[in-house]
Amino acid sequence: MFPLDDLSGLTDQFTQDPARLIGIPFALVGAVLMSLGAQFQHRGVVKVEQNSGRNASSGLNVAQLKALLSRPSWVIGTIMLALAIVFQLSALNFSPLILVQPLGAIALVITSILNARIANITLNRKSIIAIGACVGGIALFVTTAAIVGIDRPVSTSALITILIAMAGVLIAFATAFLLARTKARAIFYIIAAGAIYGFVATLAKVIISRIQHGNVDWLTIVCAVALIAGTVLGAYFVQNAYASGPPDLVIAGLTVIDPMVAVCIGIVVLQEAAGAPLWAVLAFVAAGLISVWGVFQLARHHPQAKV
Template identity: 35%
Template structure:
């Protein structure tokens, strides 16, 4: 019964995530022209719409934490895909976009894949299992290496502002955040503050901040439903992989057929994300605008070159 209460809490969390994401994305676009920079943070902190979105995301996080205290990461995290359909509809209405068939297909694939993943995960995990200290230390060390790697990549890609990089990076980070939340809450409820791994808590906070920054950067370089699509597919897959192979949450119900079903559902969801990144109406508009700017620059360069040749040509 507790697992299904956790599922209900996770669904409520997904709704808060969707509305909060759309609200924050609109605020980021309103305060920035192009890529988000650290100097824009002051304006965002004074923006009521951005603060409202932050509050909704905070509420969604609290609901998600509550869900993780009742069920495993493998069960809770995939449910976030519900937020994708809600965000797509909200963003299309806000931007007055017409959602094309391929976008709808992408949303359906993400949702069906995520729902199938949840159904398999419920049967595959044993909620009574408790990971040991060694598993927790392994997660912390893996996360430490990941944070360093993403920090270096951020420096490399800072000027290019690739939306896919920020979406994938944030998704992986939040997958680790979910696992650390689960571990911290389990330790807290079992042994109180004295049983907590404070290094894990510190890494949780650092990862949440870094993931939040990457999400804000993704808002400035792509529509919010793409951000949600990446997060709701990458995040649960990372969480599930860590849960099954590092935290040993797999139960006796995890058979070869069930594992194959989870893999198939994951592939379906990933295909949906790829289609959304390629055929979302706003992405198509941005590509067309980029091509138009490129043609304009090329045309201007060609005219300048022709003028230079005329000036350089000797009078006869």
């Protein structure tokens, strides 16, 4: 049975502590900045690809990466994405996950509308349904996690497990890219970036917590190195995704896969959903299937999707 008492308790928390609502405008601003940043970065990548005369869908080369730094649109987009991260972290500092995390899905809707107007295209019915599935699925997934989740401290053994798992993910995607880069498509880059950024978000939270508690040791340094490596590789995959597909498809994948991976780490490794009721397990499965289905449908039916 759905835990109405839990929802009632959350409502009471917001009523008794209105300061928790401060995170909403931060999250909304972050979503807008993410949408604009994605559009500008996509424009820069496409322009560099055209000027170089080389198809970048199989991976941007060194010359193309350097050329991105000279594209004002790409630089502006990068700055906007950096600011989006700052606003999102600020939102989580004021408000609980259940309130602000689903608002990030607004970035997908805004990006889809912006891209349709800029590219002078009309989203077809299947694309609109796919976008709705992405937004609804991830909202259900994160909301369920927020209701049944328990915030647990990250033990040393759990952190080592996360680092080993992340290393495996980085090696697996890097190897797959090197072996099949000529056949890689936008959906591969999106899944890879989303999975990597899920680990990056987890490590960022761990590092901030350890620094606040004055627990800066060799393991914290290893986490920082892993975070930088993951950020660099994930950013490279995102740029390749822009060269292989429309920006709203990229945002759809990141909006769905990134938080899902982070929540799965919390459930499997950190045991943050230990003892979750059956309805929560079913909600996790349903939400995951719906949102992932939406990403693949958008990749297949988007008017700008490359065959």
